Amino acid sequence: MSGWRERLAAQRYDAIVVGSGPNGLAAALTLAEAGRAVLVLEAAKTAGGGLRSEERTLPGFVHDVCSAIHPMAAGSPFFVGRDLPGLEWIHPPLALAHPLDDGSAVALAASVEATAEGLGADGRAWTRLVGALARDWPTLAPELLGPLRVPSLAMARFGLRALRPARALAESWFRGEPARALFAGIAAHAVLPLDGAASAAAGLVLGALGHVTGWPLARGGSQRIADALLARLSSLGAEILTGARVASLAELPPARDVLLDVTPRQLLALGGERLPASYRRTLARFRYGPAAFKIDYALSGPIPWRAEACRRAGTVHVGGTLDAIAQSEADVWRGVLPARPYMIVAQQSLFDATRAPAGRHTAWVYCHVPAASTADRTEAMERELERHAPGFCDLVLARAVLSPADLEAHNPNYVGGAIGGGVSDLAQIVARPRLSWSPYATPIPGMFLCSSSTPPGAGGHGMCGWQAAQAALGRG
Ligand SMILES: Cc1cc2nc3c(=O)[nH]c(=O)nc-3n(C[C@H](O)[C@H](O)[C@H](O)COP(=O)(O)OP(=O)(O)OC[C@H]3O[C@@H](n4cnc5c(N)ncnc54)[C@H](O)[C@@H]3O)c2cc1C
Known part of the structure; x- marks a missing residue:
C-alpha cells in the first residue's frame, strides 16, 4: 500500500x-447529515x-x-428545499426549442398553456398528456425516482403510457x-430505439419537468x-480525497458501510471473488448500450439559428421529424452511424455571462453513436x-x-462511452442492476x-445515492 491507502489504513469511518x-x-451528504463519519474517495483530480x-x-x-x-x-x-449556498439555477426564457426543416421551431415553455398554444391543434392533447403529468408530479416524484414498489393509481396511469414506445404514444x-x-426529441434523451417498449418514459418525465421545474442550468457551470x-x-466534517482510485475493496480502511458510485x-472488478457467483453473473449481464460523441465549442458569437425560438432556449434538439429522430436512434442501435444524427445542444453562455468572455459564446453538443465507436462525427x-x-461554422474559434x-477515460462509469449508467429499457428499469x-x-x-446503475437511473438528481444511503441507514 502507498500514498492515501497507507495514510488511511489506521483510520476508521462509519461510511466510505x-x-x-x-x-x-x-449518498455521502445523506449519511453525514445523519451524523455518520464519512470518507469520499474519488479517482479524478476534481470531485463531481x-x-x-x-x-x-x-x-x-x-x-x-x-x-x-x-x-x-x-x-x-434530494435537492428540493436543500440550502446549497453558491448554487443558482438559471431558467432560460424557453426550456427547449426544436427547429424543423421549414425554418420554424416548436418549443417547450415553462407554462403548459404557452407550450400548448405553440402546438396549435395538438395543444389540447399536450395539456391532457404532459400537462396532467406535471400537475401530478408532487405525488409521482417519490415513486418515479425511487426503487420498485407497489404503484399508486396515479403511478399506474403514468406507467401505462410510459411503458409504450415513444413513436406509438406520439402518433x-x-x-x-x-x-x-x-x-420524440425529448424521448430520445433515453438513448433507446423509439419503437421499443418504455421509450416514451423519458419524453413524459422530461416534458412534464419542463412545466414543473423548467430545464435550468447552474450559474458558473454544473461544477x-x-x-x-x-x-x-x-x-x-466529511473527508473528501481526490486522486484516489480504488482498485479493490481490500484497499479500503475499515468502515461499517461502503457505498459504491x-x-x-x-x-x-472491485469485489472479485468476494461477491457470490450468482450476483457476479447478474452484474456481468448488465448492458450499457450506445455511446455519446460530444463537442464543446468556443464561438465568436451566438449560434445564428434560423428559427427565432432557438435563440431563446437553453436546449435545442436538432434532429427534425419524429421519423428522422426514430431513424437516427434505430441506426445507432443497429451499430450504424446515422447520416443525420439527432443532437442535443446546450447554449449556456446566452443566459450565463460567466461562461465566456464578453461577446463570445460556448456551445455544448452531443449525438449518439454505437457503443465504443471510433468514428469522428464532427463533420x-x-x-x-x-x-x-x-454561418455556424464561421463562428468556431475552437472545438x-x-x-x-x-x-470513458474521463470517467470509468461511462463504459464504452455510454453515459446513462446502463441501458434504461424495460428490463433494466425493473432490474437495475437486479x-x-x-x-x-x-x-x-x-x-x-x-x-446511476440503480433506480431511478441517469441524471444529476442524486436520487440513486439518496436511496442507497437510506438503505445503509436501515430506512430503505
Ligand atoms: C456528455 C454527457 C451529457 C450529459 N448530460 C446530462 C444533462 O444535461 N443532465 C443530466 O441530468 N445528466 C446528464 N448526463 C448524465 C449525468 O452526468 C449522469 O447520469 C450522472 O453524472 C451520474 O451520476 P453518478 O453519481 O451515478 O456517476 P458519475 O457522475 O459518473 O460519477 C462517478 C464518479 O465515480 C468515480 N469513480 C469511478 N470508479 C472509481 C474508483 N474505482 N475509485 C474512485 N472513484 C471512482 C468517477 O471518477 C466519477 O467521478 C450527461 C452525461 C454525459 C457524459
Missing part, C-alpha cells in the same frame, strides 16, 4: 463512498463526476464536460408533425452543483448545425471533441451500489 458523482455526493466543468477550449470559456441541463436535479426530492396522441417531433454539495459535506462492471454534426444555423473512448425491492444492497453486508 467510492466516487463523487452526484449520486456519490448525495458528471458534474464537472472545465476550460476545455480556450481560456475564459467554461464548458460542462458532461451534464449541463438540470431538470432532474431541480425536480429531485396516437398528436396529429401534427411539430408536436410529434417535440415529443457549482458539486461544489455546493462538497462545501456542505466539509462543513459536516460505480457501475456493475467496476463492482465486479456530420456540423453539417446539421449549419443547416439549421447557417474540443470527446469520443466514447475519451468519455430485480429486488432494495437494488442498492449487494450480497456483501454493509456494501451498497449507489450510482
Whole structure:
C-alpha cells in the first residue's frame, strides 16, 4: 500500500463512498447529515463526476464536460428545499426549442398553456398528456425516482403510457408533425430505439419537468452543483480525497458501510471473488448500450439559428421529424452511424455571462453513436448545425471533441462511452442492476451500489445515492 491507502489504513469511518458523482455526493451528504463519519474517495483530480466543468477550449470559456441541463436535479426530492449556498439555477426564457426543416421551431415553455398554444391543434392533447403529468408530479416524484414498489393509481396511469414506445404514444396522441417531433426529441434523451417498449418514459418525465421545474442550468457551470454539495459535506466534517482510485475493496480502511458510485462492471472488478457467483453473473449481464460523441465549442458569437425560438432556449434538439429522430436512434442501435444524427445542444453562455468572455459564446453538443465507436462525427454534426444555423461554422474559434473512448477515460462509469449508467429499457428499469425491492444492497453486508446503475437511473438528481444511503441507514 502507498500514498492515501497507507495514510488511511489506521483510520476508521462509519461510511466510505467510492466516487463523487452526484449520486456519490448525495449518498455521502445523506449519511453525514445523519451524523455518520464519512470518507469520499474519488479517482479524478476534481470531485463531481458528471458534474464537472472545465476550460476545455480556450481560456475564459467554461464548458460542462458532461451534464449541463438540470431538470432532474431541480425536480429531485434530494435537492428540493436543500440550502446549497453558491448554487443558482438559471431558467432560460424557453426550456427547449426544436427547429424543423421549414425554418420554424416548436418549443417547450415553462407554462403548459404557452407550450400548448405553440402546438396549435395538438395543444389540447399536450395539456391532457404532459400537462396532467406535471400537475401530478408532487405525488409521482417519490415513486418515479425511487426503487420498485407497489404503484399508486396515479403511478399506474403514468406507467401505462410510459411503458409504450415513444413513436406509438406520439402518433396516437398528436396529429401534427411539430408536436410529434417535440415529443420524440425529448424521448430520445433515453438513448433507446423509439419503437421499443418504455421509450416514451423519458419524453413524459422530461416534458412534464419542463412545466414543473423548467430545464435550468447552474450559474458558473454544473461544477457549482458539486461544489455546493462538497462545501456542505466539509462543513459536516466529511473527508473528501481526490486522486484516489480504488482498485479493490481490500484497499479500503475499515468502515461499517461502503457505498459504491460505480457501475456493475467496476463492482465486479472491485469485489472479485468476494461477491457470490450468482450476483457476479447478474452484474456481468448488465448492458450499457450506445455511446455519446460530444463537442464543446468556443464561438465568436451566438449560434445564428434560423428559427427565432432557438435563440431563446437553453436546449435545442436538432434532429427534425419524429421519423428522422426514430431513424437516427434505430441506426445507432443497429451499430450504424446515422447520416443525420439527432443532437442535443446546450447554449449556456446566452443566459450565463460567466461562461465566456464578453461577446463570445460556448456551445455544448452531443449525438449518439454505437457503443465504443471510433468514428469522428464532427463533420456530420456540423453539417446539421449549419443547416439549421447557417454561418455556424464561421463562428468556431475552437472545438474540443470527446469520443466514447475519451468519455470513458474521463470517467470509468461511462463504459464504452455510454453515459446513462446502463441501458434504461424495460428490463433494466425493473432490474437495475437486479430485480429486488432494495437494488442498492449487494450480497456483501454493509456494501451498497449507489450510482446511476440503480433506480431511478441517469441524471444529476442524486436520487440513486439518496436511496442507497437510506438503505445503509436501515430506512430503505
Ligand atoms: C456528455 C454527457 C451529457 C450529459 N448530460 C446530462 C444533462 O444535461 N443532465 C443530466 O441530468 N445528466 C446528464 N448526463 C448524465 C449525468 O452526468 C449522469 O447520469 C450522472 O453524472 C451520474 O451520476 P453518478 O453519481 O451515478 O456517476 P458519475 O457522475 O459518473 O460519477 C462517478 C464518479 O465515480 C468515480 N469513480 C469511478 N470508479 C472509481 C474508483 N474505482 N475509485 C474512485 N472513484 C471512482 C468517477 O471518477 C466519477 O467521478 C450527461 C452525461 C454525459 C457524459
